[in-house]
Amino acid sequence: MTLAIPVAVPGPFAEPLDYLPPASNPLPGIGTRVRVPLGRRRVIGIVVASAREGRVDSARLRQIEAVLDTVPVLDAELMALLTWAAAYYHHAPGECLGTALPARLRQGAAARLSAETCWQLTAAGQAADPEALRRRAPRQAELLVALQSAGELGAAELAGMGGDARGALQRLVERDLAVAIQRENAGLISATAAHAPPALNAEQTAAAAAITTTTGHAVVLIDGVTGSGKTEVYLDAIAKALAARQQALVIVPEIGLTPQLVNRFRERLSGRIAVLHSGLSDTERLNAWLAARDGLADVVIGTRSAIFAPLARPGLIVVDEEHDASLKQQEGFRYSARDLAILRAHRLGLPVVLGSATPSLETLANARAGRYVHQRLTRRAGDAMPPQLRLLDMRGQPTQEGLSAPLLDTIRRHLDNAGQVLVFLNRRGYAPTLICHECGWLAECERCDARYTYHRGRARLHCHHCDRERPIPRACPDCGSVDLRPLGLGTERIEQALETLLPDTRLVRIDRDSTRRRGHFETRMAEALRGEARLLLGTQMLAKGHHLPAVTLVAVVDADQGLFGADFRSPERLAQLIVQVAGRAGRAERPGEVVIQTHQPEHPLLQTLIHGGYPAFADAALAEREAAGLPPARAMALLRAEAPGREGPQGFLQAARACLPTPGTIDLLGPYPAPMERRAGRYRAQLMLLADERPALQHLLARWLPAVSALPAARRVRWSVDVDPVETL
Numbered sequence: 054m055t056l057a058i059p060v061a062v063p064g065p066f067a068e069p070l071d072y073l074p075p076a077s078n079p080l081p082g083i084g085t086r087v088r089v090p091l092g093r094r095r096v097i098g099i100v101v102a103s104a105r106e107g108r109v110d111s112a113r114l115r116q117i118e119a120v121l122d123t124v125p126v127l128d129a130e131l132m133a134l135l136t137w138a139a140a141y142y143h144h145a146p147g148e149c150l151g152t153a154l155p156a157r158l159r160q161g162a163a164a165r166l167s168a169e170t171c172w173q174l175t176a177a178g179q180a181a182d183p184e185a186l187r188r189r190a191p192r193q194a195e196l197l198v199a200l201q202s203a204g205e206l207g208a209a210e211l212a213g214m215g216g217d218a219r220g221a222l223q224r225l226v227e228r229d230l231a232v233a234i235q236r237e238n239a240g241l242i243s244a245t246a247a248h249a250p251p252a253l254n255a256e257q258t259a260a261a262a263a264i265t266t267t268t269g270h271a272v273v274l275i276d277g278v279t280g281s282g283k284t285e286v287y288l289d290a291i292a293k294a295l296a297a298r299q300q301a302l303v304i305v306p307e308i309g310l311t312p313q314l315v316n317r318f319r320e321r322l323s324g325r326i327a328v329l330h331s332g333l334s335d336t337e338r339l340n341a342w343l344a345a346r347d348g349l350a351d352v353v354i355g356t357r358s359a360i361f362a363p364l365a366r367p368g369l370i371v372v373d374e375e376h377d378a379s380l381k382q383q384e385g386f387r388y389s390a391r392d393l394a395i396l397r398a399h400r401l402g403l404p405v406v407l408g409s410a411t412p413s414l415e416t417l418a419n420a421r422a423g424r425y426v427h428q429r430l431t432r433r434a435g436d437a438m439p440p441q442l443r444l445l446d447m448r449g450q451p452t453q454e455g456l457s458a459p460l461l462d463t464i465r466r467h468l469d470n471a472g473q474v475l476v477f478l479n480r481r482g483y484a485p486t487l488i489c490h491e492c493g494w495l496a497e498c499e500r501c502d503a504r505y506t507y508h509r510g511r512a513r514l515h516c517h518h519c520d521r522e523r524p525i526p527r528a529c530p531d532c533g534s535v536d537l538r539p540l541g542l543g544t545e546r547i548e549q550a551l552e553t554l555l556p557d558t559r560l561v562r563i564d565r566d567s568t569r570r571r572g573h574f575e576t577r578m579a580e581a582l583r584g585e586a587r588l589l590l591g592t593q594m595l596a597k598g599h600h601l602p603a604v605t606l607v608a609v610v611d612a613d614q615g616l617f618g619a620d621f622r623s624p625e626r627l628a629q630l631i632v633q634v635a636g637r638a639g640r641a642e643r644p645g646e647v648v649i650q651t652h653q654p655e656h657p658l659l660q661t662l663i664h665g666g667y668p669a670f671a672d673a674a675l676a677e678r679e680a681a682g683l684p685p686a687r688a689m690a691l692l693r694a695e696a697p698g699r700e701g702p703q704g705f706l707q708a709a710r711a712c713l714p715t716p717g718t719i720d721l722l723g724p725y726p727a728p729m730e731r732r733a734g735r736y737r738a739q740l741m742l743l744a745d746e747r748p749a750l751q752h753l754l755a756r757w758l759p760a761v762s763a764l765p766a767a768r769r770v771r772w773s774v775d776v777d778p779v780e781t782l
């Protein structure tokens with residue numbers, strides 16, 4: 054009998070592969086990285102089970118070449134979570150496990166904190182008198198003072214001191230006053246609880262108690278209007294976890310993880326904070342991950358993939374803005390960080406907090422069914438008043454670049470009263486497209502069923518779907534006319550209009566284009582926060598989550614673009630976006646006003662939102678989903694396919710449909726072309742599955758997908774399955 058070790062390797066393998074044990078003992082444990090041959094390559098895989106009797110003839114098995122860890126990089130808890138997730142999302146286990154690891158570990162680096170050089174004083178340096186140096190070497194004197202008070206300085210601190218601090222330090226070393234040493238650098242932020250918490254109001258107190266008095270697992274939904282103090286509730290619960298020597302894991306959407314939020318945590322908690330997001334270098338990410346694993350970090354704040362952060366002493370999981378679509382990965386391993394947070398907390402026996410001013414319909418349905426503890430914060434914290442929402446009927450109004458005369462009057466009134474104004478348009482660029490005034494030609498992307506966005510600043514046409522760019526044509530390719538005009542509105546165009554109409558008012562634009570360079574988002578947000586810019590203009594990047602206390606007016610330039618989206622979730626997304634944007638108004642002492650421009654003032658969605666707020670919208674939307682048999686009333690999965698020709702995806706999905714085991718209670722829709730059929734030069738189609746019960750859908754997928762991947766047609770397309778899709782485009 055030969056022993057074989059199952060190893061999950063990167064790549065589209067539905068099962069782990071068997072390998073012979075390494076030549077040297079001992080056998081690698083579950084969750085350890087190993088280097089193995091795969092085809093003609095060497096890859097790094099993860100041991101997923103203990104050695105067992107080989108299923109194939111040992112002569113055909115290859116051998117594990119090296120064991121990279123003595124301590125598993127994925128502990129039993131994470132292995133179980135990821136194994137479950139791989140099965141639930143029907144994704145290759147090797148890729149799921151890889152997603153959970155920092156890139157450096159995937160590449161084989163040691164799971165050890167990296168060291169950085171820093172400097173300390175020698176005994177002579179500690180005794181030295183800076184004043185004696187002051188006249189001849191002022192920089193060295195300054196460094197001596199800094200070292201005497203700080204104990205040690207690292208490269209980052211030196212860089213922050215400006216000038217040639219490094220050179221001056223080198224001379225201190227030459228005089229034997231300082232020495233260079235290596236210190237481990239986990240990149241943690243020290244939180245010092247410099248500010249006392251506000252006294253929580255009655256609703257906040259009840260919400261915080263719902264979290265901290267639970268024993269074992271519970272899902273607590275903090276359903277609180279914007280500015281109601283949800284973050285204070287999280288902070289209260291986190292502080293209690295830290296006091297009990299437990300770690301808190303906080304998941305935020307991509308857009309929500311701002312320096313502002315991190316600062317707030319730092320000022321209010323006492324402990325060490327690790328931050329995990331895609332903006333870090335690979336080494337920084339590895340260090341933060343290790344700090345979480347080894348218990349050096351007390352709080353881990355991160356975006357989506359931080360849900361896989363290892364935790365030495367877990368106590369609490371928080372998912373902020375739980376409705377946000379960015380919590381679901383939209384390619385490859387299509388997991389939902391929110392749903393996995395609930396599962397992880399359940400397995401660990403911990404409370405998990407979901408927070409939002411606009412909870413997803415899924416979460417509301419679960420709360421109504423009694424599965425979650427539903428805590429409402431109905432009032433704004435402190436003295437802030439709820440903002441007043443008003444629709445502005447655009448029909449027949451005179452406009453300048455999409456801004457109606459009454460809206461401009463309102464903006465001027467707020468500016469005259471020293472208010473700050475936030476103008477919201479969820480479309481970057483100058484205009485959604487370019488049109489020929491002579492013949493009607495439109496600048497369409499050659500590779501997508503979509504139009505190019507006209508970017509005036511960069512003087513380019515840019516397709517936001519496939520990223521293709523081209524120069525702006527000088528003449529119409531159809532008729533040769535040079536009268537090409539931008540059609541529709543984008544933030545660049547509104548910026549230009551506002552600068553012309555209000556030339557004396559400082560404006561800052563915040564969207565993906567204006568913040569592309571490192572640090573630009575932070576400096577622009579800081580300008581907005583300090584109130585130097587009275588006019589803030591931006592997309593959802595500006596609208597979501599930020600606390601902008603001086604804003605008194607929010608102007609939604611165009612609510613109509615979201616009213617007729619192709620996705621069944623479009624109304625939900627629009628309602629959430631409007632409520633979130635509106636929530637930026639009047640968050641401090643001064644009351645807020647919200648003006649929404651629309652050509653559809655009678656539209657039921659807008660009417661419901663204005664008169665009943667998000668809860669009324671959610672009631673209506675849940676009833677509609679129930680009637681239509683869509684999530685959350687039913688469970689959904691999508692089988693997607695794409696290929697350079699139209700026939701490939703259709704043929705594959707037809708064949709997939711034909712080999713479905715008796716579907717029973719499961720409804721099938723399609724195959725049908727995706728709402729945007731062509732993207733990046735590929736035709737896309739999908740097959741939708743809907744089931745009353747999630748287990749029935751899971752059971753069917755588990756039996757069906759192996760047959761689907763064995764189809765000859767499967768080799769001619771790119772296909773994927775998306776369980777609980779958040780968008781069906």
Ligand code: ADP
Nearest residue numbers: 251252253254279280281282283284285434435
């Ligand atoms: P949310 O997360 O719900 O949008 P925040 O927690 O950011 O709300 O709170 C909004 C503002 O109200 C913040 O400036 C916060 O410091 C303040 N705040 C929150 N709770 C209280 C309270 N109990 N008393 C006074 N101010 C509070």
Ligand code: ZN
Nearest residue numbers: 489492529532
């Ligand atoms: Zn033309």
Ligand code: ZN
Nearest residue numbers: 498501516519
């Ligand atoms: Zn394109």
